[in-house]
Amino acid sequence: MIARASIGGRRIRVHLSNDFGAAPLTIGAAHVALRSKESAIVEGSDRVLKFSGRASCVIPPGAQMISDPVDLNVPALGDLAISIYLPGDTGPATQHATGLHTGYISKAGDFTSALSLADATTSQSWFIAAGADVLAPPDSFAIVAFGDSITDGATSTPDTNHSWPSLLSERLQANPGTARIAVINEGISGNRVLKDGAGVSALARFDRDVIGQAGAKWVVILESINDIGQTLRDGANPADALTADDLIAGLRQLIERAHTHDIKVIGATLTPYQGAAYYSDKGEEVRMAINQWIRTSKEFDAVVDFDAATRDADNAKTIRADYNIRDHLHPNDAGYKAMADAFDLSWFAPVRAVRAQ
Structure with a gap:
């Protein structure tokens, strides 16, 4: 998913949401990076997100998880790429329908560390990612x-x-x-x-x-x-x-x-x-x-x-x-x-x- 940072900062954390889910949501992996163009990220900007020190997490229904902060120089008005790997069926997923940014959905598998997504389908909605905070x-x-x-x-x-x-x-x-x-x-x-x-x-x-x-x-x-x-x-x-x-x-x-x-x-x-x-x-x-x-x-x-x-x-x-x-x-x-x-x-x-x- 692609989102724009309104101000810059040197560290970032990401919020993942299961606010409206009916069952626990397993996050197999999550990354954040600077977006270059389309599905491509800026080389060297990819960061693994962890949750209380763990690379995966389970979000209970009605809850959110906030990642541990990671070092990343985020420019003001710069595009972020948030990548999430979902290893199982999510059921109805928390989403924001009017994302207004083209996001990319890969084929099955964990592509969170990929520099770009080939043959991806696209969506104008945001799923699961609820926001990002930068240390300003x-x-x-x-x-x-x-x-x-x-x-x-x-x-x-x-x-x-x-x-x-x-x-x-x-x-x-x-x-x-x-x-x-x-x-x-x-x-x-x-x-x-x-x-x-x-x-x-x-x-x-x-x-x-x-x-x-x-x-x-x-x-x-x-x-x-x-x-x-x-x-x-x-x-x-x-x-x-x-x-x-x-x-x-x-x-x-x-x-x-x-x-x-x-x-x-x-x-x-x-x-x-x-x-x-x-x-x-x-x-x-x-x-x-x-x-x-x-x-x-x-x-x-x-x-x-x-x-x-x-x-x-x-x-x-x-x-x-x-x-x-x-x-x-x-x-x-x-x-x-x-x-x-x-x-x-x-x-x-x-x-x-x-x-x-």
Whole structure:
């Protein structure tokens, strides 16, 4: 699997997940390396991963394993190749469907130390690998991007790193004052605040995906549009309808949890969606009410106005035509860039570090 490091460092550890598995998961071997191109790794960069000193491990259902750190000079915005050998049947495996990086699946056997994979099949999903931490300078911190498909970057061009979190990371790296700040993308396509759907609800996963992240100092929350669309669309069960107050109450829970752990919260306004398959006038009223609360409540430490950054100048209910992927909900690459450009980098002024990402 291929993933991009948002900041550089001299050591790395990898997280492997069986969070949603139903049976113990045997990891026969795991390696990390710097990716050169396609499935090829940079010669001399291959590192064997061990888990509490062991080259293999068994991950219980519902658990993760973190590898022992290994020495590897990881460049900022450099590609990592994480290779895993699975000696037996995994059953349903924990995955992130919208990986947006081409990964490579070998024929049967242990190819974790191979310099490249010949005749591999490809996938745009991530399996089992849940993340990687680099040992960075002591004033390094992380911004967690927490949301749904718009944060996931579902409609960005694959293999280009054009999701808004990736583009924000590039802005941070280009600015010497923020180059030690990482961005962690915890977007899940289809995610909702109050109900499980594509992945568990935002309320259910926040502690693991935000508070549990090494070095997390800020979180950007962009959630609620799927709750609005799915419960207020034409033909939806009226008993399931959500109000703005329902969703604001859920978002307040996330703010409180973050602040309890000294994580600052950036509220992101909900982007326009008129014309989307699940659009309704009632849903638009709820979207506008939530955006008004985000902008004026002063419950957030900062607000990034994605709505203003992406809406049409003549019809504020719709996304700009040149940002529209044509489903009237998701941005294209240009729209994601506008979202990344909406951040004021002065929010992320250097502060004293307590943890490294």
